[in-house]
Amino acid sequence: MSTPRNVVIVGASVAGLTAAVTLRTEGYDGRLTLIGDEPHTPYNRPPLSKQILAGTWEPDRIKLRTDEELSALDARLLFGSSASGLDTAARRVVLDGGASVSYDALVIATGVTPNSLPGAHHLAGVHLLRTLDDALALRADLRRKPGARVAVVGAGFLGSEAAAAARRMRLDVTMIDPRPVPMRRQFGDRIAALVGQLHKKNGVSMRCGTGVRRFFESGGRVTGLELTDDTLLDADVVVVAIGAAPAIGWLAGSGLELRNGVECDPTCRAAPGVYAAGDVASWHNNHFGCRMRLEHRLNATEQARAVAHNVLGENQPFAPVPYFWTDQYDAHIQAYGIFPADAELAVLHGELEGGHFVVAYGHRGRVVGVLGWNSPCELRKLRQLVVDRAPWASILPAPQAVWPGRHLSASLR
Amino acid sequence: MQVTLHQDKCVASGQCVLAAQDVFDQRDKDGLAVLLDDRPPAELHDDVRHAAAVCPALAIALADS
Ligand SMILES: Cc1cc2nc3c(=O)[nH]c(=O)nc-3n(C[C@H](O)[C@H](O)[C@H](O)COP(=O)(O)OP(=O)(O)OC[C@H]3O[C@@H](n4cnc5c(N)ncnc54)[C@H](O)[C@@H]3O)c2cc1C
Ligand code: SF4
Numbered sequence: 001m002s003t004p005r006n007v008v009i010v011g012a013s014v015a016g017l018t019a020a021v022t023l024r025t026e027g028y029d030g031r032l033t034l035i036g037d038e039p040h041t042p043y044n045r046p047p048l049s050k051q052i053l054a055g056t057w058e059p060d061r062i063k064l065r066t067d068e069e070l071s072a073l074d075a076r077l078l079f080g081s082s083a084s085g086l087d088t089a090a091r092r093v094v095l096d097g098g099a100s101v102s103y104d105a106l107v108i109a110t111g112v113t114p115n116s117l118p119g120a121h122h123l124a125g126v127h128l129l130r131t132l133d134d135a136l137a138l139r140a141d142l143r144r145k146p147g148a149r150v151a152v153v154g155a156g157f158l159g160s161e162a163a164a165a166a167r168r169m170r171l172d173v174t175m176i177d178p179r180p181v182p183m184r185r186q187f188g189d190r191i192a193a194l195v196g197q198l199h200k201k202n203g204v205s206m207r208c209g210t211g212v213r214r215f216f217e218s219g220g221r222v223t224g225l226e227l228t229d230d231t232l233l234d235a236d237v238v239v240v241a242i243g244a245a246p247a248i249g250w251l252a253g254s255g256l257e258l259r260n261g262v263e264c265d266p267t268c269r270a271a272p273g274v275y276a277a278g279d280v281a282s283w284h285n286n287h288f289g290c291r292m293r294l295e296h297r298l299n300a301t302e303q304a305r306a307v308a309h310n311v312l313g314e315n316q317p318f319a320p321v322p323y324f325w326t327d328q329y330d331a332h333i334q335a336y337g338i339f340p341a342d343a344e345l346a347v348l349h350g351e352l353e354g355g356h357f358v359v360a361y362g363h364r365g366r367v368v369g370v371l372g373w374n375s376p377c378e379l380r381k382l383r384q385l386v387v388d389r390a391p392w393a394s395i396l397p398a399p400q401a402v403w404p405g406r407h408l409s410a411s412l413r
Numbered sequence: 414m415q416v417t418l419h420q421d422k423c424v425a426s427g428q429c430v431l432a433a434q435d436v437f438d439q440r441d442k443d444g445l446a447v448l449l450d451d452r453p454p455a456e457l458h459d460d461v462r463h464a465a466a467v468c469p470a471l472a473i474a475l476a477d478s
Contacts, residue, residue, distance in 0.1 A: 018466075021466075022466075025462075025466075044469075044470070044471065046424070046469070046470075061422075064471065297469045298426065298428065298467065298469050301466070301467050301469065302467060305466065305467075323426065323428075325424060325425075325426060325469075327424075332425060332443075332444070334425070334426065375444075376425040376426075376427055376439055376443070376444025377427075377439050377440075377441055377444055379427075380427035380430060380431065380439065380444075383431075
């Protein structure tokens with residue numbers, strides 16, 4: 001296909017905006033339309049559960065672009081409008097309200113929508129955390145009453161960060177998760193146990209291995225919950241952070257493959273002229289030889305950049321080493337690669353109980369991930385092991401040091 | 414090219430160092446980025462643009478000069 005002259009991007013957050021910016025910096029001078037259902041101009045999400053929730057930053061600081069930079073994009077910006085359908089044969093995006101927008105090339109960047117708990121979200125005091133409006137509403141509720149009792153349902157990275165922010169406000173926090181340790185799905189049992197210790201040390205009451213059975217209310221406001229182990233818990237504020245699902249509802253009937261996200265080939269192409277980027281995209285990552293869908297900030301940027309190049313005809317596979325970080329209390333946790341549940345672990349730097357360390361994850365004889373806990377410089381240097389898919393045996397106790405001065409305390413499993 | 418680094422936004426991801434190690438480094442203590450050269454030579458401009466584009470905290474600003 002020749003270079004498109006009319007590109008439409010749906011989803012105006014980091015992936016959508018980055019695709020637009022990259023198209024322009026790469027010299028695309030055709031028509032460009034950016035459609036996003038949020039009323040705000042695009043903003044950065046990671047600070048929502050950190051500085052915005054804690055109240056140390058105000059929303060102005062998280063804008064992804066100034067208004068001047070947005071107008072310099074020379075794009076039709078349809079903010080506050082939602083796409084409701086896609087006709088790939090006619091190459092049209094249908095908007096809520098019936099209008100439609102035609103395209104030569106389409107970039108789908110609609111991200112994910114947080115999962116909710118049945119029978120809870122009509123109550124005041126019960127919150128999700130995905131958008132700026134969510135974060136501001138939660139922050140206001142956390143400040144409403146000194147000493148408020150906060151229940152965080154779900155101990156993934158979002159719930160963990162929300163709990164840390166609430167503790168910073170000196171509130172009484174309980175974290176509830178059906179899994180035995182927090183962040184287990186992300187990092188496996190051993191590191192997840194350390195995250196659990198971190199929360200306990202900071203005064204969070206951990207209720208792992210239990211779920212929520214029902215909510216109690218008074219006058220339309222939540223007052224507490226009952227857990228599946230029969231515990232009754234008072235709560236003034238509840239944060240529900242139980243994962244998210246790709247925002248693909250609007251693509252039903254479009255003929256695109258929709259399973260866990262928009263299914264794409266290794267170049268992030270879902271159909272002729274249709275691409276996906278960011279949290280919504282599932283694609284085959286040739287570096288790891290498997291399909292993945294990531295909900296990571298850096299991936300949204302990198303994938304959108306790759307997609308923009310491919311829209312312009314480069315047709316290159318997108319095969320990155322994923323990167324992810326989270327901040328909780330004084331712990332800055334960063335990770336490169338993938339973290340399969342049955343991976344082996346080896347300490348490459350520092351000590352697990354020492355507050356500073358880097359561990360490698362081994363899977364099928366290769367290093368597939370490295371994770372750093374308050375060790376950003378060391379971690380960056382060890383990233384290469386994942387890039388090289390270094391043989392696992394080469395980093396286990398052996399004379400040939402992978403890098404000088406490493407302290408290796410052998411495999412933990 | 415004039416490079417500005419807003420260290421108060423930096424999340425220590427090290428992407429800038431991976432993209433342009435002659436222009437950026439990370440402090441040992443906490444990994445926050447430091448600027449080694451605020452007027453890098455022309456041959457590094459592409460790397461620096463890449464660094465600014467991928468920085469997940471939008472902590473790097475570029476201006477023509
Ligand atoms: C609170 C929070 C903290 C985070 N912290 C970290 C972190 O510390 N580290 C990290 O690596 N990652 C973090 N992330 C993840 C990171 O923010 C995401 O990976 C990133 O935002 C994904 O960008 P995206 O553009 O793909 O999707 P999104 O940011 O979800 O953007 C999608 C946009 O599309 C819009 N949209 C959806 N459907 C439609 C439609 N039908 N029509 C029009 N518009 C639509 C949505 O409203 C949204 O604005 C965090 C996420 C959250 C929510
Ligand atoms: S890329 Fe950005 S956030 Fe990461 S270390 Fe550099 S300046 Fe800091």
